[in-house]
Amino acid sequence: MKKMMIVALMAAAASTAFAGDSETLKSILKAKTYAEAESLVKSGLGQLANASEKASAYNKLVDLAMAKVTEVQAVTNANQVAEQMKQGKVVPYDTLGFYTALAQAFNAASECEKYDLMPNEKGKVKAKFHDANRDRLYSLRGNLINGGITYQDKGDMKTAYQYLAQYVDTHDDPLFAEAAAKTPDENLSQIA
Incomplete structure (x- = not known):
């Protein structure tokens, strides 16, 4: 009987040790829009099993925000080619939506980094998203300045300040520490 109890306990421990993603995370990862995923993250953050989840x-929020950023960048590039070649039609795009998605991507990446650098159950740090998020976002930091200028031109000084402050804050973000050390930030002294 004692052996049966030990076997049952070991089986239960093994099943929980190798359990997959929580239901909350699965629902977040299935989200199709940033707003939907953000709502699920806010409501279910406490239900996520660990820092990795x-x-x-x-990171799902970063992916969804970057989808909008990439979409607008593709339209912008196509418009530039159409203007240079004097062929095709210039397609309008959502400038403010681009800057909003960009700010959302930076905010979500910063939160992702915070949890990504936490030690796991064994006490080891295995950053899963650090490199990918750094690589895809660092080159876009300058667009935060453009967003600030765009809102400043529209007379929305509060939002303009938020974009410019986010540019300054991302300079010291641990996510970009390696990239910032390699190349000096020429705009930082002017914006700060």
Whole structure:
């Protein structure tokens, strides 16, 4: 009887040790829009099993925001080619939506980084999203300045300040520390 109890306990421990993603994370990862995923993250953050799941949830937000950023960049590039070649039609795009998605991507990446760099159950740090988020976002930092200028031109000084402050804050973000050390930031002294 004692052996049966030990076997049952070991089976239960093994099943929980190798359990997959929580239901909350699965629902977040299935989200199709940023607003839907953000709502699920805010409501279910406490239900996520560990820091790894929280990092995955915030990385999903980064992915959804970057989808909008990439879409607008593709339209912008196509418009530039159409203007240079004097062929084709210049397609309008959502400038403010681009800057909003960009700010959302930076915010979500910062949160993702916070959880991604937490030690796991064994006490080791295995950053899963650090490199990918750094690589895809660092080159876009300058667009935060453009967003600030765009809102400043529209007379919305509060939002303009938020974009410019986010540019300054991302300079010291641990996510970009390696990239910032390699190339000096020429705009930082002017914006700060």
